[in-house]
């Protein structure tokens with residue numbers, strides 16, 4: 306069995322503390338703390354030498370070394386001579402290896418506590434640079450688009466097709482579900498109000514206009530921000546962590562052309578189509594409520610819907626969808642490219658991408674509402 | 683006066699008739715060798731021959747297509763995952779790519795296993811962490827994040843983490859890759875010292891000829907072409923006695939092949 310580890314103290318002369326170490330000093334045994342020795346110093350300020358005798362040490366591992374290290378560090382600070390007798394050879398050699406490379410001293414300075422004012426100022430500066438970054442990213446992306454149309458920017462066709470599939474076909478199930486339900490909900494809410502005036506038939510108008518002008522693009526935008534914007538940020542963030550983006554840069558391939566453009570095009574192309582699809586599904590959802598619960602015939606519902614919509618409404622919705630697509634792709638790529646080099650940073654980038662995308666979608670929607678009102682669309 | 687080395691020359695890990703495959707793609711077949719207590723066991727072979735894969739079989743990350751791995755007399759792949767993870771707690775592992783947790787500082791990386799398993803106090807853990815980092819030459823880098831240090835330093839920090847609990851067995855996947863000759867030499871000294879003082883069994887994947895001969899006392903040589911082991915034993919003896927041109931070429935950095943061409 307393991308022998309109990311302990312320290313025995315004795316004073317041979319007034320200024321010398323002798324400590325005999327015995328037993329097994331391993332991580333699994335209950336060990337005396339270095340404080341036991343150091344407290345002796347505190348109680349007796351005359352001590353100028355510490356001599357530790359390790360001849361009765363039975364077994365040890367690196368926890369023993371930390372014990373010795375802690376005492377020796379403290380002694381150095383207090384200007385006390387520290388000596389170990391009969392230190393096992395292996396322990397001596399390990400301690401030598403540990404001190405072979407001198408400690409990096411300035412490393413600690415780098416994490417100084419910052420004052421409150423510093424932090425306020427710092428976050429203001431960070432906010433400012435983040436706006437500059439965003440604007441310059443949009444500028445670079447526009448340049449890349451221009452380069453592309455002059456045939457100078459290149460990316461792999463297969464990447465583009467994969468993103469198209471990801472944004473388009475793969476997104477259909479969730480867009481179907483949400484749009485259908487939003488149509489249903491709108492119809493229910495409208496029906497309750499319109500029934501009071503005996504104007505149930507106008508449920509068709511309400512659902513059609515709301516879906517086509519607003520909800521179709523908005524809901525698709527929010528779904529895609531979560532589905533695709535987040536994915537873009539995670540992909541580029543991970544590439545940042547693995548230095549893949551650096552590798553592209555040093556090879557003279559612009560990450561903007563190679564990584565951002567195909568993603569941007571894919572989403573900008575697919576979003577209008579998804580919006581149109583979402584409009585249709587929403588109207589279908591409204592029809593289910595209208596026809597199923599309010600005694601409107603399918604034909605009535607159809608003609609009423611047809612009468613309430615014109616090309617302006619439809620193209621407005623689709624245009625919004627396209628713009629939201631651009632916003633989502635840019636937000637995702639921007640946050641991904643800005644990502645730090647750790648797993649947590651990639652997570653933050655993903656969150657930031659979704660938040661940025663949704664905030665800007667809503668702001669853009671607001672601007673659209675004001676503009677449409679002013680222009681009478 | 684050092685710790686007596688536990689059961690020298692008794693088997694610690696036994697690999698018997700092991701076949702490793704990814705799906706239908708067989709990487710290596712019919713591997714049989716024994717790693718004794720306090721061995722410094724070298725796994726060598728050309729790039730892509732399956733050394734890291736072999737390590738993954740030894741540390742419970744990948745199950746064999748055929749054959750067994752024994753820890754003492756426990757059939758490693760026959761026991762429950764819980765029992766397996768209990769065995770793995772006595773092992774320290776350095777992955778080929780470092781695999782440091784990127785959102786933790788070096789100190790936190792090394793401290794995590796200690797906090798989980800040692801039950802030591804906070805200040806004690808801090809001391810141990812500093813010592814472990816000092817042992818690999820990273821004293822003072824406690825507060826750095828893995829992304830803020832160099833590739834070789836990440837490797838060494840990974841070593842410090844592997845050694846955190848003074849494990850019985852250390853698995854190192856190319857520990858000296860990316861290190862300068864002096865640091866590589868210091869690392870060899872450290873490995874020898876851990877073996878001599880603490881009786882640690884060390885399993886190393888390495889290409890570094892100098893350290894293979896300096897520290898290895900047993901080894902296995904994997905060949906990518908024939909997909910099996912073509913030599914085993916003490917590397918120094920292997921060099922002296924082997925007739926296999928591939929082994930000879932590897933152990934002499936291809937000099938013997940050059941000679942053959944010149945002749």
Ligand SMILES: Nc1ncnc2c1ncn2[C@@H]1O[C@H](COP(=O)(O)OP(=O)(O)OP(=O)(O)O)[C@@H](O)[C@H]1O
Nearest residue numbers: 704707709727728729730731732733734735736778
């Ligand atoms: N996840 C995987 N799926 C399929 N095959 C794999 C996988 N990981 C590795 N391989 C294959 O297994 C073989 C051995 O890989 P391994 O990483 O073990 O090589 P290695 O000997 O460690 O090489 P190196 O010295 O370059 O690290 C390679 O041919 C590789 O293609």
Ligand SMILES: [Mg+2]
Nearest residue numbers: 733734735778
């Ligand atoms: Mg490998």
